[in-house]
Amino acid sequence: MNGKIPGSSRIGILTSGGDAPGMNAAIRAVYRAAHELGIEVVGIRRGFSGLIEGDFFLMDRSHVANIIHLGGTVLGTSRSEEFKTSEGRKKSAENLRNAEIDALLVIGGEGSFRGADLFNDETGIPTIGIPGSIDNDIPGTDFSIGFDTAINTALEAIDKIRDTAISHGRLFFVEVMGRSSDLIAIESGIAGGAEYLVLPGDHDAIMDLCARLTDAFSAGKRYAIVVVAEGERPGCSFEISKKVSEQIDIESRVVVLGHIQRGGSPTARDRVLAAKLGVSAVYAYTKSHAGVMVGELRRSVVLTPFDKVITGRQKPEPNIIRLAHILTK
Numbered sequence: 001m002n003g004k005i006p007g008s009s010r011i012g013i014l015t016s017g018g019d020a021p022g023m024n025a026a027i028r029a030v031y032r033a034a035h036e037l038g039i040e041v042v043g044i045r046r047g048f049s050g051l052i053e054g055d056f057f058l059m060d061r062s063h064v065a066n067i068i069h070l071g072g073t074v075l076g077t078s079r080s081e082e083f084k085t086s087e088g089r090k091k092s093a094e095n096l097r098n099a100e101i102d103a104l105l106v107i108g109g110e111g112s113f114r115g116a117d118l119f120n121d122e123t124g125i126p127t128i129g130i131p132g133s134i135d136n137d138i139p140g141t142d143f144s145i146g147f148d149t150a151i152n153t154a155l156e157a158i159d160k161i162r163d164t165a166i167s168h169g170r171l172f173f174v175e176v177m178g179r180s181s182d183l184i185a186i187e188s189g190i191a192g193g194a195e196y197l198v199l200p201g202d203h204d205a206i207m208d209l210c211a212r213l214t215d216a217f218s219a220g221k222r223y224a225i226v227v228v229a230e231g232e233r234p235g236c237s238f239e240i241s242k243k244v245s246e247q248i249d250i251e252s253r254v255v256v257l258g259h260i261q262r263g264g265s266p267t268a269r270d271r272v273l274a275a276k277l278g279v280s281a282v283y284a285y286t287k288s289h290a291g292v293m294v295g296e297l298r299r300s301v302v303l304t305p306f307d308k309v310i311t312g313r314q315k316p317e318p319n320i321i322r323l324a325h326i327l328t329k
């Protein structure tokens with residue numbers, strides 16, 4: 001890569017952790033905002049792995065043409081164990097300095113910001129985060145890029161499963177993603193009219209689930225949809241279904257939606273959020289902010305220091321929990 005023009009500035013951008021629909025729209029927004037301001041943008045491939053290996057390229061307009069509607073991330077992503085070591089982060093800083101990159105933008109989830117926080121503090125290279133994760137568990141933003149698309153994907157699947165559930169008179173367990181977050185399950189469950197929600201803390205509440213299903217079927221219901229949050233145990237719905245069938249005699253099936261929730265074209269909501277946060281991250285850099293994540297809270301763009309972002313998980317709002325209890329169990 002060429003040296004930069006003296007006096008100009010250059011920022012690096014990468015995507016990290018699980019891919020999320022709308023990451024490309026954010027990359028495009030960053031490139032376009034930076035280009036307007038005369039700032040060069042260097043693409044870093046495969047997240048922190050590419051940062052450690054120095055897998056960089058100077059971006060031009062062609063790299064962000066026709067990507068706004070694409071799922072995944074054109075930069076590629078990874079989960080890098082090496083970046084968790086100070087050696088890995090030191091190598092990364094050297095690579096950025098050699099490429100004359102003045103600041104780093106990281107699009108990713110809560111884990112990525114743990115890494116970004118250490119990197120910013122240890123190396124002094126200004127690092128700014130943009131929340132991109134289907135889990136929506138990141139403090140400092142009402143929504144992370146990708147959540148809206150993921151719940152709509154889950155909803156579309158639930159609607160289709162409902163057709164077959166009704167036709168056969170069956171009970172379906174639909175397992176959705178969200179490692180440490182209940183939000184995909186809660187919102188897709190409410191929107192999909194689930195009979196019951198099984199959240200990670202409820203995995204043992206089988207008796208309650210069975211009682212609820214027995215009541216519903218005795219009252220004439222012929223089918224039901226139970227949405228299960230995967231929690232820390234992807235595939236847990238098979239066990240839950242087995243335990244339920246030991247208690248009650250209703251024919252059931254399990255569907256694990258898995259990674260289809262991570263793919264697909266981003267919704268308008270996710271694209272607009274990506275546009276806002278991408279542009280805001282570039283402006284935050286021009287105003288010399290560092291060690292912060294850009295987010296949107298109650299319609300305003302806000303900067304939150306990484307140490308506040310990583311000290312907690314965004315929890316579902318009490319109102320949405322209440323709603324879920326009224327409508328699903």
Ligand SMILES: Nc1ncnc2c1ncn2[C@@H]1O[C@H](COP(=O)(O)OP(=O)(O)OP(=O)(O)O)[C@@H](O)[C@H]1O
Nearest residue numbers: 017018079080083084108109110111112114115133
């Ligand atoms: N404590 C940490 N110290 C340094 N780096 C970290 C730390 N935690 C995570 N990372 C880096 O961030 C990467 C992504 O983190 P993680 O796998 O938790 O995904 P994420 O960003 O939370 O995204 P998603 O929400 O999609 O899972 C890790 O592979 C690792 O390289």
Ligand SMILES: O=P(O)(O)OC[C@H]1O[C@](O)(CO)[C@@H](O)[C@@H]1O
Nearest residue numbers: 018019133134135177178179262
């Ligand atoms: O298969 P992977 O990439 O390890 O990621 C799975 C995890 O990533 C997430 O999808 C978030 O991106 C979690 O909901 C899920 O548990």
